[in-house]
Amino acid sequence: MTNTLAQEAGIGKAVSIADDRSRAFEAAVREHQAMVFSVAYHFLHDHAAAEELAQEVFLELYKHWHEIESREHRIYWLRKVASRRCIDQTRRRKYRNHLSLEDAPEPFTLMPATDPLLNRYIQQLLAKLAEAPRMVMILRYQEGLEPTEIAELLEMPVATVKSHLQRSLAVLRRKLSFATQEDES
């Protein structure tokens, strides 16, 4: 009788721990879903693929839940796994049907000054960058990370990160200059 009660208490405790974990996990998903999804979406430029990748990142988080020490650690972990998976997926699926950014056509008509369309155009230009500079730009301007943080996250030298940023900014600026000039006139 005592044994049975102890067993029931043990099972009850285990269920309670599982429920707590599940609830905490759901809260974490809700808190970070926009961040993870946006990293994937801005990188892949494909809504469905980005959602699938974001789901996989969170499932990975669930598996490694016990290793996460704090909220900051969780954010770092999610950014790292999301960025790595994005790059891996692009390489695996050979998403190389993009033109290089240098070859991307200039906008031949007046670029509408409205933000949503300009934003969409910038996103399209970003999607044409090579994998590493694209992810560097996303982490810098979406997540607001410093070059040293990006270097640590992507495991590349800080000088490379800065070089990617400078070159990508220069090309994007040039591509958008036409629209800006038209807009100013």
Next chain:
Amino acid sequence: MTDFEDQLRRALAHEEPSAGFAERVVARATKRRPPVWANWRAWTAVGVAACLCLGALDLEMEHQRKVRAQGEAARAQLVQAMHITSVKLQKIQKKVRGTS
């Protein structure tokens, strides 16, 4: 931060996934997987793999058996040829002695 960088920041603002994303993730994460032994597909695959392995092993053994048999036949032919040669040589030797 320049205007251009501000524009980039706005273009890369966070976007939400489709509705129900969190529920779908949690459902997938907490879904209990059946134990491996209960998975009939896994067992079928194991069975097929085992059959293929046994088949390949049998073919290899049969091949080795044939090679061995061919080797033995060749050896027997060689022994017989040597025996015939020996008999002929003896006959020639006798004839040579008879003439001398």
